[in-house]
Amino acid sequence: MNIMQQMQEALKSQIEDAVVKADLATKEELPAIILEQPKDKAHGDYATNIAMQLARIAKKAPRKIAEDILANFDGEKASVTKAEIAGPGFINFFLNNTYLSDLIPTILEQGKDYGNSTIGKNEKIQVEFVSANPTGDLHLGHARGASVGDSLCNVLQKAGYDVAREYYINDAGNQIVNLAKSVQARYMQALGKEMDMPEDGYQGADIIALGEKLAKEHGDKLLEESEEKQLSYFRDYGLKYELDKLATDLKAFRVSFDHWFSETSLYEDKRIEPALDVLKEKGYIFEEDGATWFRSTDFGDDKNRVLIKNDSTYTYLTPDIAYHKNKLDRGFNKLINIWGADHHGYIPRMRAAIQALGYDADTLEVEIIQMVNLFENGEKIKMSKRTGKAVTLRELMEEVGIDAIRYFFVMRSCDSHLDFDMNLAKSESNDNPVYYVQYAHARICTMLKQAADKGIDFKDFDASLLTSEKAETLLKKLGEFTQVVGDAAMNRTPHRITNYVFDLASLLHSFYNAEKVLDPENVEGTKARLALMDAVRITIANALDLIGVEAPESM
RNA sequence: GUCCCAGUAGCUCAGCAGGAUAGAGCAACAGCCUUCUAAGCUGUGGGUCGCAGGUUCGAAUCCUGCCUGGGACGCCA
Numbered sequence: 124m125n126i127m128q129q130m131q132e133a134l135k136s137q138i139e140d141a142v143v144k145a146d147l148a149t150k151e152e153l154p155a156i157i158l159e160q161p162k163d164k165a166h167g168d169y170a171t172n173i174a175m176q177l178a179r180i181a182k183k184a185p186r187k188i189a190e191d192i193l194a195n196f197d198g199e200k201a202s203v204t205k206a207e208i209a210g211p212g213f214i215n216f217f218l219n220n221t222y223l224s225d226l227i228p229t230i231l232e233q234g235k236d237y238g239n240s241t242i243g244k245n246e247k248i249q250v251e252f253v254s255a256n257p258t259g260d261l262h263l264g265h266a267r268g269a270s271v272g273d274s275l276c277n278v279l280q281k282a283g284y285d286v287a288r289e290y291y292i293n294d295a296g297n298q299i300v301n302l303a304k305s306v307q308a309r310y311m312q313a314l315g316k317e318m319d320m321p322e323d324g325y326q327g328a329d330i331i332a333l334g335e336k337l338a339k340e341h342g343d344k345l346l347e348e349s350e351e352k353q354l355s356y357f358r359d360y361g362l363k364y365e366l367d368k369l370a371t372d373l374k375a376f377r378v379s380f381d382h383w384f385s386e387t388s389l390y391e392d393k394r395i396e397p398a399l400d401v402l403k404e405k406g407y408i409f410e411e412d413g414a415t416w417f418r419s420t421d422f423g424d425d426k427n428r429v430l431i432k433n434d435s436t437y438t439y440l441t442p443d444i445a446y447h448k449n450k451l452d453r454g455f456n457k458l459i460n461i462w463g464a465d466h467h468g469y470i471p472r473m474r475a476a477i478q479a480l481g482y483d484a485d486t487l488e489v490e491i492i493q494m495v496n497l498f499e500n501g502e503k504i505k506m507s508k509r510t511g512k513a514v515t516l517r518e519l520m521e522e523v524g525i526d527a528i529r530y531f532f533v534m535r536s537c538d539s540h541l542d543f544d545m546n547l548a549k550s551e552s553n554d555n556p557v558y559y560v561q562y563a564h565a566r567i568c569t570m571l572k573q574a575a576d577k578g579i580d581f582k583d584f585d586a587s588l589l590t591s592e593k594a595e596t597l598l599k600k601l602g603e604f605t606q607v608v609g610d611a612a613m614n615r616t617p618h619r620i621t622n623y624v625f626d627l628a629s630l631l632h633s634f635y636n637a638e639k640v641l642d643p644e645n646v647e648g649t650k651a652r653l654a655l656m657d658a659v660r661i662t663i664a665n666a667l668d669l670i671g672v673e674a675p676e677s678m
Numbered sequence: 679g680u681c682c683c684a685g686u687a688g689c690u691c692a693g694c695a696g697g698a699u700a701g702a703g704c705a706a707c708a709g710c711c712u713u714c715u716a717a718g719c720u721g722u723g724g725g726u727c728g729c730a731g732g733u734u735c736g737a738a739u740c741c742u743g744c745c746u747g748g749g750a751c752g753c754c755a
Contacts, residue, residue: 157695172697175735185735210698211735256755298755323754414753425680425751432753439755467682468750493683494748535691538683540748542690547704553717554704562717570714610694622692625702636710636719678717 126225127602131158131169134201134216138171144195147181147188167207167215168599174212185212223598224586230601230658238665242609243284249450250276252461253373254291257365258302259327260515261372263495264463267541269516270532270671271492272461273378274617277669282612287455288380291446294362295386296439301325302365303358309334310357314343333364372517376525377671389442389449398445398480399430407479417444422475422484444476451482459488459615467491490615492537499545523548529671530557534621556625560663561675563628567660568676570640574653577641581650581657588651593634597655600627601662608669617670624666631659 135156142148154176158169174189181188189208198206205217230237252272255265272288279286293299304321311318313334320326337345337360345353366383373379389395399415402408407418413433417440420427430441450458458477462469470489477487497504497514504514519528527548534556535541553559574581589598604623611619640652664674 155695157697159694159697161698162701163698166698170698172736175697178735213698293755296755412753416753429753434753436753438753464683464749466750466755470682491683539691540684544690547690551717555717556703558717559703562715566715566718573714607694614694616694618692619694622702629702632718633720635714636716639714641714678715 126222126229127606130202130218130222134158134169134203134218137197137201137203138173138192138214141192141196142173142177145191147177147183147191152180161215166209166213167205168218168220169216170209170213171216172213174208174214178212188212189214220595221587223595223602224589226598226602227584227586227654227658230661231654234661235665235668237661238604238608239281239283240605240609241283243279243282243612245283245285246457247285247287247455248279248457248459249287249289249453249455250279250459250461251289251291251450253378254293255369256293256298257362257369258298258305258325259365260329260513260517261369262513262515263497263519263543264492266376266516266519266528267495267532268461268463268492269373269376269378270529271490271537271617274529274533274620274670275459275461275490275612275615277671278608278611278617278620281669282609284612287382289382289384289450290380292366292383292385292387294366295390295442296437299358299362300354302330302361303354305330306333306337306357306361307353310337310345313338329365329368330361333361372520375520376516377529384446386442386446389445394449395437395442395445398448399441401448401481402444402476402479405479405481417472417476417479419472419475419479422471422478424471424475428472440472440476443473444480447473447477447487448480451477451480451486456486457488458486459490461490461492464491464493488615490537493540495532495541495543497543497545526561526672527555527557530560530621533617533670536616536618556621557672558678559632560624560628560667561673562678563631564660564663564667564674565676565678566635567631567656567663570656571653571660572676574641574649579641579646579649579653581653584650584654585647586651586654588648589655591638593630593637594652594655597627597630597634597659600630601658604662604666620666620669624663624670627659627663627666631663 135158138156139150139153142153143150154173156171156173158171161167161170174185174192177188178185183191186208189212192214193206193208196203196206198204201216202219202222203216204219207215207217209215233239250272253261253265253269255261261269276286276288301321301323302325305324308318308320308324309330311334312331345356348356370383399408402417407421408430409416409418414429415431417428417430428440429438430444431437447458460473467489473489474484474487478484523545531543531548532541547555548557551558589595607619607623611617638652640649640656642649667674
């Protein structure tokens with residue numbers, strides 16, 4: 124538990140004691156004490172609404188209750204210097220802020236670990252994200268999913284969850300047959316022979332390049348093989364090529380996975396039948412119109428779903444159920460899937476399957492990532508999957524840079540559609556939030572370097588010298604970091620990290636402009652400020668690390 | 679028709695378990711570089727929180743209905 128949490132817990136327990144002592148409520152009746160940090164400084168460091176909450180239980184006016192609480196409140200035990208009743212019945216607490224001076228040594232000592240907590244209680248949680256079909260390049264939607272997924276995993280880990288990152292490879296089924304046919308057509312075309320693309324073929328430039336590559340390497344030799352052998356070759360070759368490309372691009376994008384799970388392996392390891400058997404035993408399976416169905420409506424889905432088509436092949440859902448069963452068999456007690464908005468309709472049936480397998484519905488959480496619109500020069504860039512004319516992640520990385528993409532994609536709540544402004548992301552100006560934050564970090568590094576060059580050692584700093592309002596605001600913000608990470612983890616909202624780090628950078632810039640850090644006239648003050656700067660540097664770097672953005676030492 | 683997401687300042691969006699006068703960036707306007715990076719700072723103006731009800735001490739936040747925009751509703755994946 125960090126200093127801020129200790130402070131809050133101490134305060135809460137004093138409030139609880141006071142309520143019980145004042146005979147307003149018993150310990151059992153008492154609701155959880157809520158402490159909030161008022162926006163207005165005149166309202167103190169913390170405020171509680173407990174008096175209003177107790178109005179019904181104690182049958183008294185909130186302000187009267189607040190008075191009774193304060194009459195029985197021992198402020199000294201919680202570092203409270205002043206407590207006031209305000210508004211409809213808030214109690215505002217003003218704290219002795221010396222506790223803040225303990226914060227800097229903690230941050231400096233913890234370094235990269237500052238912000239870590241144990242609220243995840245080591246819970247085994249699996250996050251499946253991206254899982255783009257190996258049939259083309261990653262586009263913007265995947266990139267957002269990758270950014271959010273990776274950042275969420277980082278946040279969860281920092282908050283003490285035991286996280287496994289997984290990519291589900293859809294390397295079985297129709298789309299792979301299509302891939303093989305598409306590669307074949309592109310290969311033929313590269314040889315100068317007439318061949319139409321299959322109807323649902325993959326039109327991407329990557330497949331054209333692949334066809335040319337094959338033509339170059341093999342000439343027309345591949346045509347000597349049987350059609351079946353050719354397609355099998357194109358399938359394997361295309362799959363490997365696409366998967367390598369996905370892995371390379373994602374790695375470049377600073378996203379890695381603990382496990383790449385192959386759909387085909389479900390067939391090879393005979394995992395699909397046993398999963399179906401479980402549903403069958405429990406009576407959720409029935410036959411109709413020559414097909415095998417899952418009665419997902421038993422669990423709130425709006426219609427039942429086919430598992431085995433009347434041509435005796437599986438639907439997409441069937442191996443996916445086996446896959447999720449496998450995840451659960453591996454001992455994860457929480458599964459998070461990150462899907463694009465176009466898959467949201469798939470949630471009820473998957474959740475039904477989880478329940479049919481004997482688990483709670485909320486074992487599976489699905490985070491839906493809304494769509495991305497790309498804007499350049501104020502105009503929306505149209506994307507078309509059919510013609511393959513979508514902007515790829517690779518192109519975007521080359522044009523915009525990884526830091527800006529990662530930051531922009533995680534900056535907004537997943538629920539919101541995201542307008543990605545190319546001009547803004549590319550601009551090296553203060554309009555660009557990424558540069559704004561990185562600049563704050565670089566500024567600090569410059570000061571620390573200059574101090575080091577001058578031989579200033581601030582190890583023996585005295586934090587009590589940091590009395591200015593701007594320094595104090597900065598300190599309080601630093602103290603919030605652990606809580607912010609914990610909230611982002613529990614609510615699955617990595618965008619809070621960008622909000623936080625932006626605010627922190629803003630406070631740093633403000634402080635920087637108001638106070639001279641390196642002051643030859645005041646050695647002790649300089650040391651204290653340098654220590655504060657180092658703590659800010661560490662916190663910014665840790666926050667940026669969570670969202671996969673670099674923290675440069677100079678710009 | 680059913681379901682999901684969104685609707686907050688001119689624009690893009692925050693707003694944490696309901697809390698005090700609704701915030702930030704951009705844009706507009708006015709200032710700050712003989713001083714640690716002006717990729718920065720300071721200040722001003724700008725809002726019926728889509729609409730209508732309800733829940734309560736209190737609603738941008740929760741519930742219901744409606745309106746608008748986007749998406750999903752396959753024996754596709």
